[in-house]
Amino acid sequence: MATTILVTGGAGYIGSHTCKLLHAEGYIPVTMDNLVYGHESSVKWGPLVKGDINDPILLDKVFKRYSPAAVIHFAAFAYVGESVAEPEKYYQNNVGATLTLLGAMRRNGCSHIVFSSSCATYGLPDSLPISETHAQNPINPYGRSKLMVEQILRDYDQAYGVKSVALRYFNAAGADMDGEVGEDHTPETHLIPLTIYAALGLQPHIRVFGTDYDTEDGTAVRDYVHVADLAEAHVQSLKFLAHRQTGLEINLGTGRGCSVMEIIKEVQQLSSVEFPVILEQRRQGDPPILVAATGKAKQLLGWQPSRSDRHTIISSAWNWHIRRHGRLVP
Numbered sequence: 001m002a003t004t005i006l007v008t009g010g011a012g013y014i015g016s017h018t019c020k021l022l023h024a025e026g027y028i029p030v031t032m033d034n035l036v037y038g039h040e041s042s043v044k045w046g047p048l049v050k051g052d053i054n055d056p057i058l059l060d061k062v063f064k065r066y067s068p069a070a071v072i073h074f075a076a077f078a079y080v081g082e083s084v085a086e087p088e089k090y091y092q093n094n095v096g097a098t099l100t101l102l103g104a105m106r107r108n109g110c111s112h113i114v115f116s117s118s119c120a121t122y123g124l125p126d127s128l129p130i131s132e133t134h135a136q137n138p139i140n141p142y143g144r145s146k147l148m149v150e151q152i153l154r155d156y157d158q159a160y161g162v163k164s165v166a167l168r169y170f171n172a173a174g175a176d177m178d179g180e181v182g183e184d185h186t187p188e189t190h191l192i193p194l195t196i197y198a199a200l201g202l203q204p205h206i207r208v209f210g211t212d213y214d215t216e217d218g219t220a221v222r223d224y225v226h227v228a229d230l231a232e233a234h235v236q237s238l239k240f241l242a243h244r245q246t247g248l249e250i251n252l253g254t255g256r257g258c259s260v261m262e263i264i265k266e267v268q269q270l271s272s273v274e275f276p277v278i279l280e281q282r283r284q285g286d287p288p289i290l291v292a293a294t295g296k297a298k299q300l301l302g303w304q305p306s307r308s309d310r311h312t313i314i315s316s317a318w319n320w321h322i323r324r325h326g327r328l329v330p
């Protein structure tokens with residue numbers, strides 16, 4: 001019989017891509033999403049329960065009805081700037097609601113969870129590439145909310161035997177290779193979709209924050225991972241939990257950095273549109289370089305990204321946006 005997985009936030013960007021892969025691998029992904037940011041139209045590979053994970057009664061109904069073998073927990077708020085202005089909202093949704101979810105898991109005998117953590121838990125790195133043993137000193141409430149959940153998961157493992165894999169994503173990017181789902185955040189704050197919007201004429205320009213970093217072209221460097229590669233790491237984490245019965249924290253990145261300017265040039269080349277690029281001052285709190293050490297994911301999950309080169313990421317994202325918006329620029 002097919003194994004059911006409860007996917008919180010499955011109507012969102014990374015969640016929907018993961019549901020597609022879960023379905024392809026023979027699992028039944030049950031999405032639970034309040035659709036605050038997610039899209040009903042992105043839930044194509046299993047049932048959707050519309051609701052909030054902070055609702056223990058609804059959670060109990062879902063666990064009773066579907067008996068999931070494990071939870072993949074994407075549901076969270078993820079706007080760093082907003083988390084600084086409204087920390088309560090972030091601690092409530094990212095930490096408080098996770099406690100509600102963990103309570104329902106315990107009541108219903110579900111003891112495996114894969115959690116969406118973030119490289120934001122490291123804060124400003126003092127060595128590169130960033131390994132899992134690097135100190136975690138997040139510099140905003142969003143990053144702190146993710147670190148708190150990691151700590152809660154370790155305590156729940158010790159006390160209650162709840163086993164978890166916390167996946168510390170670097171920058172999720174790209175879209176489904178068949179164009180069935182893609183990145184659709186409102187508001188959008190991520191560089192690649194914003195640059196594509198500039199190429200499509202949906203934005204007047206792209207703004208670059210900081211051109212005097214100690215990097216090859218002076219712009220900030222990040223580690224972009226294709227969302228389909230991220231999806232694979234979730235399935236591999238489920239398999240790990242099923243067989244190894246132990247908790248883990250793991251980076252998901254490529255180990256290679258890509259600068260803001262390299263992204264912009266790639267989009268200009270692909271689109272043949274020379275949209276305006278506005279150079280701005282650095283933003284406070286933006287580290288110059290964030291690149292993951294990747295050995296642990298390879299060693300323990302057998303995970304290696306295969307679509308996370310710059311061209312594949314940007315062309316898949318481009319194809320998805322073209323499909324959605326049509327090509328608006330002459």
Ligand SMILES: NC(=O)c1ccc[n+]([C@@H]2O[C@H](COP(=O)([O-])OP(=O)(O)OC[C@H]3O[C@@H](n4cnc5c(N)ncnc54)[C@H](O)[C@@H]3O)[C@@H](O)[C@H]2O)c1
Nearest residue numbers: 009012013014033034036037038052053075076078116172
């Ligand atoms: N996108 C990235 O680059 C990135 C990087 C690091 C970590 N993450 C983490 O990965 C996860 C998924 O990110 P994403 O980019 O897919 O975000 P997303 O906003 O597209 O997806 C999150 C989904 O969770 C839902 N949700 C939020 N709170 C909920 C609640 N209380 N109950 C039910 N549903 C709720 C939203 O409606 C949305 O569909 C988040 O936890 C995020 O913090 C993302």
